[in-house]
Amino acid sequence: MSASVSDAITRVHREEWARVVAGLVRRFGDLDVAEEAAAEAFAVAVERWPNDGVPPNPGAWLTTTANRKAIDRLRRESKRDDRQKEAQMAYDEPVEPLGVIDDERLRLIFTCCHPALAPEARVALTLRMVGGLTVPEIARAFLVQETTMGQRITRAKAKIKAAKIPYRVPAAEDLPTRVTGVLAVLFLVFNEGYLATGPDTDPVRADLTAEAIRLARLIRGLLPADGEAAGLLALMLLTEARRTARVSATGELVPLGEQNRGAWDADLIAEGHQLVRERLAAGVAPGRYQILAAVNAVHTSARDVRDTDWSQIVALYNQLFRVDPSPIVALNRAIAMAELDGPEVALGAIDQLEPTLSGYHAYHATRADLLRRLGRSKDSRAAYDQAIGLAGNTAEAAYLTRRRDQLG
Template sequence: MTNSPTHEAITRAHHEEWARVVASLASRFGDLDVAEDAAADAFVAAVEAWPRTGTPPNPGGWLTTTATRKALDRIRREGKRDAKHRAAEMIRDDTPHTPTGPLTDDRLRLLFTCCHPALATEARVALTLRLVGGLTVPEIARAFLVQETTMAQRITRAKAKIKKARIPYRVPGPDDIGARLAGVLAVVYLVFNEGYLSGTGDEPVRRDLTLEAIRLGRLLRALLPDDGEVAGLLALMLLTEARSAARFSATGELVTLVEQDRGGWDRDLIAEGHRLVRERLASGIRPGRYQILAAINAVHTDAGSARDTDWSQIAALYEQLYAVSPSPVVALNRAVARAELDGADVGLAEVDRLVGTLDRYHAFHATRADLLRRLGRSVQAREAYDRAIELTQNPGERAYLTRRRDQLA
């Protein structure tokens, strides 16, 4: 007897359908609560039906039709027999969704709706990760380094504010698109990061998320071809995705950048990313956060081997990044570059200044563990590895950290 798939498992397997269903219903009903609840009900129905009947030939169409009926049922129960009801009756369509461009892509429109300036920046990002990215509340809470209950409340308040303010479901016009763009870029990047090193589940990578983030990045690039940060974010994602095939061993263990087989990197993606970075450098305009991050990744992917990495340039870029975006995570990465240039003791001193700030961030403890190991302080390194292992749920990363810990004297 086989186990039935869970709601989460089906959502993961059909992530693109989840995002599309939410976006499609939000477009037609104009209500994010109705859209998300109906999509969730449809996936629950799939959990109950598909183990018995098998996955339908067109899962997206099945989910859209089911979600539409669930939404209609809810509207009827609440007595909302108005234009939304009549419009919804007309959309029972099993045909798959075909994006027709940046201005009519459902998820891009939903992305801009959720990133309305009436919402606080963190609320915009969290809500969009939930509705567009399809991330769970625990995954989003980890991305923000906060408790799950805090994040759930934040998302609920954001949806309520959109409903109360009657924020329209549309891509903003040229006059107000800039007010929402920073939130949109932050969301796309966080969706990419969650896919690149998955925080939940048995798979270390979720390529559905990384590919969706890159797809949205390309749509944004087509919509805003002259925006440096849009180009920078796309370049950053391409250069990072280019290394994906070499990031995990045959057993599923994480392979660090230093140990990766660079012959397995995707040279086409690297070439495209480098072109975007050079284009922005040639513009002469002061770069923003994503452009600097893309430049850092360009330096890494330009090196033929780990030995050839130009750490002085990377350290200088992190200094520049910290001036633009002075966050503890940037300071942590700057410390790693300093350790490569000036020694592990210098890097550790910088990392230790962040104690108390990044205690819930597994990469902080993993970085500290590696520097302590290099300095021969095995007891303290073991404690740091233990804390990093405790904080990460990614199976490939846990395997790597466990092996490194167990190799300590």
């Protein structure tokens, strides 16, 4: 396959996956049918496009092919229920009202985040079906094995079928009960774009971060009083503002303390800061995303890394840990503690996380840096080796390799 055709297929997959799946779910009401038909359509594209060329309208080609695959499957299974009747009208416009959500992808995310599913199951399923993330990418986001995540998604689909959970677009009054899961989906999609976990993708995927921000803006418009919706949007904006400074010209990750702050997007930072100030003025106890946004506001307020108010960042992480006592939050709090209390204190806190984070590359990378600062070069090198072996992001691996090789 030529590189141009391969790149075209990859680009179209990223752009069209959710739209194709959304249309199939709306017409056939079955996630399994939608996912398998979409996957078959893309498989046909991989087979035919190298010989036939990329069609003038790839999205329409995939939609047509996927619809035919779905109809074929339903006919093979001799379905005689309402899905079969709907399949025969697959090219007609849906008669179900679309509700208050105009955007097709956001509508499907809200539809998939059904409260009958366990929180982690609904987020994982929606990431797979709508976010377009692969099972390995989702597994890395949850810090679990790929097989575990695959089973979790399979069980979620099975529960939907067994409980006959309807694929109804939620009404306006249903949005507040589903928004938590939707925000979690967007947060993880953004994270995958901010620092891609797979070795076969760009280290930073601007397509994912831009789409997550677009959808977060829509949610903010739908639920203007929701503090966490505003907090997540602020967090994304303040993080996205640093994107162009995060990877060097040689393809190496540039950590926050070494970035050219003059290259940061001032407009995104100003918008993010405004949202953070609005939430502070609301006088309501902040949630996870609002606190993370505040942390990023402190970072982006400092003109130089030496001006960073680390005491405020540690205080915010202490507050976040009370809301979300996860090992990832503890790890980030320890990183901030190293700047305030020194690397030895931080290393003691980090080492307590080893049982739960031993398979997480950032844990070993943090240990390696703290050990380096303490002059323990041999131990630091071993930690760098572990981090490099676990890091899927090529830019991050390049940075860690250089840091390891600089050790005496």
